Amino acid sequence: MGTVDNPQNNLSQQVQSFWAKTGDEETPAQGMSLAQHMVDSAQVAQYLWRNWISQGSKALISSTLNLSESETEAFVAWVVGTHDIGKATPEFAGQLDAWANQDLLVYRQRIEDCGYIFPADLTTVQGRCPHSQYSQSIIFRWLMEQYQVEEDAAVWSIAQVSGAHHGMPAEYAETPNRGRRDEQLLDRVFQWPDQQNWADAWDELLTFITHETGAADALQKLVAGKGLTPEVQFFLTGLTIMSDWIASNPEFFPYEESKDQQARVQAGFETLSLSRPWQPEDFTDLTAEEIYRTRFGWGSGVVLHPMQKVAVDAACSLAHGGLVCIEAPMGQGKTEAGLVAAEILAHNAGKNGMMFAAPTQATANALFDRIDQWAQNAASSSEVVSMFLAHSKNQLNEKYNRKRFAKVQTFEPYSGEEKVKANVIAHQWFSKKKGVLSNFVVGTVDQVLMMALASRHVMLRHLGLGEKVVVIDEVHAYDAYMNVYLETALRWLGKMQAPVILMSATLPAQARQKLMRAYAEGRVKAKGRRPKNKRKPAEPPRSAEVDLSYPVIHTVSADGGAVKKWEIEQPQEHNQLSLRIIDDSFAELDRVLAPLETGGGCAAVICNTVGRAQEVYSHLQGLFLAEELMLVHSRFIALDRVAQEKILVEKLGKKANRKNGRPYRFIVVGTQVIEQSLDIDFDVMVTDHAPVDLILQRVGRLHRHGRDGERPPQFARPVCYVRGVKELGSSDTAPVFPDVAELIYNKALLLSSYAQLLPFFEGRDVQLPADISALVQGAYSGMPDLSETWIEEWQAARSDYDGKMSSSRRKAEGYTMNPRNGKMLYDFFKGAQLDGKDSDELKAEAKVRDTDDTLEVIVVQSDDDQTYRPLHDDYADQMPFDRDSPDKPDWKLANTLAASTIRLPHQFADNGKPAIANPFDKALDELERNQFSSWQKHYLLKGQLALVLDANFECVLVGKTVRYSKELGLQVIRNDMS
Known part of the structure; x- marks a missing residue:
């Protein structure tokens, strides 16, 4: 950057009249000038480049741009420093008159006093063009004219970074009836003599930042070349957003201007206390054993x-x-x-x-x-x-x-x-x-x-x-x-x-x-390692x-x-595991779990659906004490799930033993959350049939930890019982699976997995890890080794499976930004099936999983329709609240309510039908009647739906009774009238 302590002093008074930020509520007229914000942003980016960006990324970006690292640093500071040039336009600078705030009109008055004219038809609220769009267009035109280039692709790739600094490409962020208002304004500026001073201001500001950053040579090379590759556009736009958020925060960069710009930047980062980059250690001189001991505190005797x-x-x-x-x-x-x-x-x-x-x-x-x-x-x-x-x-x-x-x-x-x-x-x-x-x-x-x-x-x-x-x-x-x-x-x-x-x-x-x-x-x-023929990538x-x-x-x-x-060397000794197929009756399940009644032990019963898990748990409540049972699945409120995780680790984790937390007798009934969950250990396991790789994942929790002398004698050898099959299969007869199992897992995978496991069901022991690869690769191969009597059924199921997989991939491809499909930021958003206004993280998370659209609700309970309380036992009596309280919830209540969420099950999912026949739309309509006005005042609760349960912890939603209990979680009971 330049050497002037207060660099914007070199700018004309006319340019210094533009504003970037208005003041706070107490001092609204004491804002920040645009020139100050541009310098702050550029120097924040320079600081981050020098002190935060990794050396690997700096080298890669410099190599990709064919610039030296110093030239790249200058360009990065320039592209960030210019991102808000669009604020020097009539629509942004003159919008304050629409706010009807007399304290703010000083900003517009200051600009008008410097001779700038505000066209009335371009300063209305309706259809206003965002300043990011103007930034993109101004930078594009300035670079084209400044460097007299004929091809615009390289220039366009640079300008798009500023256009996207609000998180979406400017071209994608069009608003209804706006058209290209930025182009209309720019055309008028260049056509009307009395508007030329706006263009002069842009030239002065951009020339100023170019001088301060020393980016002239880098810009010359870039506009004459191929510009920014897509990955560099994304990376530098992210850096622009980060820099802008730091430079826009008055805690770090106060609105009053500083005489010493370097001291201002240093003070800003001292206040921010940004953590420095991690410097990974060079392990060249250490053995593998030394590395692991250093990192994990293992003793010298660990093998x-x-x-x-x-x-x-x-x-x-x-x-x-x-x-x-x-x-x-x-x-x-x-x-x-x-x-x-x-x-x-x-x-x-x-x-x-x-x-x-x-x-x-x-x-x-x-x-x-x-x-x-x-x-x-x-x-x-x-x-x-x-x-x-x-x-x-x-x-x-x-x-x-x-x-x-x-x-x-x-x-x-x-x-x-x-x-x-x-x-x-x-x-x-x-x-x-x-x-x-x-x-x-x-x-x-x-x-x-x-x-x-x-x-x-x-x-x-x-x-x-x-x-x-x-x-x-x-x-x-x-x-x-x-x-x-x-x-x-x-x-x-x-x-x-x-x-x-x-x-x-x-x-x-x-x-x-x-x-x-x-x-x-x-x-x-990276530079120096490119293919000789660049036209033929590796x-x-x-x-x-x-x-x-x-x-x-x-x-x-x-x-x-x-x-x-x-x-990798195979271990000489293998763990042996028995897999035994049993029918799906409760009588058979009781027989398997009977040894726990006399000899104790810790068992897992894993079910493929929440409904099956709730049924099994309810059945076992008649055989075992309440403290000997736990049900875990996804239909508990978040607070209860966290509590369950803690209990499971305390009772079944690696550090737990019979003298320290591990119970004499304990049964955990759950869904797939067990197979992808905590580091816990069971003496015996029962699981519903599933694809073989998932079964192997589940048995990874069976005899997981060494417990010499602790396991009951009847469970000295690991045994996993497999149930959840409607009709058992044999070498001559294919098994029949329940409809619900085929809704979750493809029938072809269930068949091929069953075929792979059949020898083990008939008495052969599984050798771990020796048998894992053969089982998995056999089940997922294009044509598994199946009995002739199974082939026709498997082929039909496989054809259906392939069709569904292709459909799923096509659906996902409609949302993804594939780097194959574009050269500019806008290209990747243009083809996406996405609402440009979607900024909700939860909605984004939902899009990356192929699940039905369902509703997330905050569950609360009320005895009298006037006083409400959170559902969790630990907080209910402490935190009653009113529906229409004028005060926003305090932080403890808000956090408790935000942690009382649950996602409604498939009975209320979007079925694709019109609203009158769609349970999702019906449920949404009913839930929106339970709005709590005070929630709208808190960022954690704003827009959240409430599911209000009565004194019996029940309610009726879309004709179905919804019930919640700490033991069973959320249940949906179809009423006779529905």
């Missing part, structure tokens, strides 16, 4: 699994980053291997953060503490690093909340033998959409998938994730619809050379190949021959996309 050693070698082999896919059995330390590999890849690729993505909120919550402990060791003892829990209910996580309100401390480096742990905080500024910008992020996989979704402020995800190593756990758990998003996200991550680690215990080979291919297809060559990896190697690691290099398979 690593072979997979954990190979993971180190595989990550070290990727000199500039890439993708690592780890496939290994449950309980072999994949999480620790993934974290160590992430640190190695971050160092090699020059990245400065890590995102760990899990399938569900429960798994993310369970991982948070483990990754927090790793982060404290992975960061320097002198560092303060930020960590974010990325899902919609993060305020319910006690450990995360403690970090949110912890005092920030800095530590001096420790010179002794014992390393002082780094201070890991949840930085207040990194909240909501900004959370992905934290050093370390733990969250649901949705946060990664939304990188591929055309949604408002998606550019922040490209910025945040492009700076990180992205670890995706249990990658097998995602369906065809979600995999479209995942493959697209991997292409973008490949383009940014953001390293990726995929982990699974049961990944079909076809799925692995698609994911590796997507990453390699998206990769971008081929994506060919599908490797499917084999049964397991455990196994595959890598894809960031340099040339080369695929390598890393063999």
Whole structure:
């Protein structure tokens, strides 16, 4: 930047009259000038480029733009500093007269006094053109004229960054009846002599920022070249949004102008206390054992699994980053291997953060503490690093909340033998959409998938994730619809050379190949490693021959996309597991669980649907004591689910034993949340039949932890009983599945899985991990080995399955931003089936999962239609509230209500029919009558629907009785009249 302490003093008084921000309610006329905000924004971007952006990203962007790093820095400061030039237009600068606020008219008066004319027809509220649109058009015209270029593609790619600084491309953000008002104004400015001073102001401001940033040479090269690639457009737009939000905050950059601009920027960042980039350690001189001991505090006697050693070698082999896919059995330390590999890849690729993505909120919550402990060791003892829990209910996580309100401390480096742990905080500024910008992020996989979704402020995800190593756990758990998003996200991550680690215990080979291919297809060559013939990009990896190697690691290099398979030594000893098929009667279930009555033990009963789980639980209530039973599924309010997770870990977690929390007798009845949930351990298991990979995931919770001498004798060997089949099958007769099972899982997969498991149902023991790969690959192969009597039924089911998968993929592709499909930001939003006004994170999360549209409600209870209270026992009596209270809820009540949400089940989902026959529309109409006016005053509750239960914790919704209990959760009972 320039050397003048107060650089805007060099501008004319006319240009200095433009405003960017009005003052607060107390001093509305004391705002901020546009010139000051432009300088602030440019210098914030420069600071972030020097002190926050990773070295890997800086090198990649410089290489992609064919600029030196200093030229790239100057350009970045310029593109951010100019983003609000559209505020120097009549529509923005003169809009204050429409506000009928006399205190604000001083802004317009000041501008008029400098000779600027406001065309009346361009300053109306109706159809106003956003200033971001003007910014884009002004920058486009200025660059075309300033550098006398004929081709506009490069210029357009630059101008679009400013046009999208509100989170959506300016072209996509058109409002009804507006047309191209920005072009109308610009045309009039250049045609009318008495309007020329507006154009002179733009030229003066843009020339000023170009001089202050030193960006003239960089702009000359860029407009004469190919401009910005899509991934750079997304990345720099994210950086522009981040810089603008910092520079616009009066806590960091007060509205009163400073005489010393450098001191102003320094003071702003001191107030913000932005956490510095993570500096991953170089492990070159350490053995694998030393690395794991350093990171996880393991003693010298701990023996690593072979997979954990190979993971180190595989990550070290990727000199500039890439993708690592780890496939290994449950309980072999994949999480620790993934974290160590992430640190190695971050160092090699020059990245400065890590995102760990899990399938569900429960798994993310369970991982948070483990990754927090790793982060404290992975960061320097002198560092303060930020960590974010990325899902919609993060305020319910006690450990995360403690970090949110912890005092920030800095530590001096420790010179002794014992390393002082780094201070890991949840930085207040990194909240909501900004959370992905934290050093370390733990969250649901949705946060990664939304990188591929055309949604408002998606550019922040490209910025945040492009700076990180992205670890995706249990990658097998995602369906065809979600995999479209995942493959697209991997292409973008490949383009940014953001390293990726995929982990699974049961990944079909076809799925692995698609994911590796997507990453390699998206990769971008760093400078000096480009193909000689730029017109012929390197081929994506060919599908490797499917084999049964397991455990196994595959890598894809960031340099040339080369695929390598890393063999892992098979353990000499295998765990033996018995699988026994039983019929679906309660009598048979009682027989299986009978040994618990006499000898004790901890059992899991996993059902494919909430309804089946509730039926099983209700049945067992007649056989066991209440304290010996627990029901877990998705239809409990969030507060109750968090409480359940805590109890499960205390009773069944790794640290629990018979002398410390583990009960003598305990039965957990639940749905699939158990297979993707907490690190818990059962003595015996009963599961509904499901695809074989999911069954293997479930049995990963069976005898998971070593409990020598603790397990009841009758459960000394692990046994999993399989039920949920309407008619059992044999080698000659295909099984018959309940209709509800085929609604959840495709019949073809259920058939092929049953066929793979049939020898084990008939007495053969499962050898873990030796049998995992053969079972999974056999069930998912194009033509599994089936009995001739099964073939015709399987082929019909497979044809139906393929059709549904193709439909799901087409549906997802309608929402995703595939980097194949455009060159400009607008291209990726233009074809998306998305409302441009959609800024709701929850709606965005819903779009990346192929589920029916359902309603989320806050459940409250009332005895008399006047006084209401939260549903949770711990808060109900403490927090009564009135329906129409004039006061907004206090923070404790608001947080409790926001944590009392539940998503209504399929009975109220959108069935695609007209409103008169659509339960979704009917339910929405009825629920909207329960509006609480006070809720609209609180950001956590605004717009939320309320489900009001009576004294019996029931209500009638769309003719159906809805009941909630702490034991069973939400139930829907069809009334006789409905």
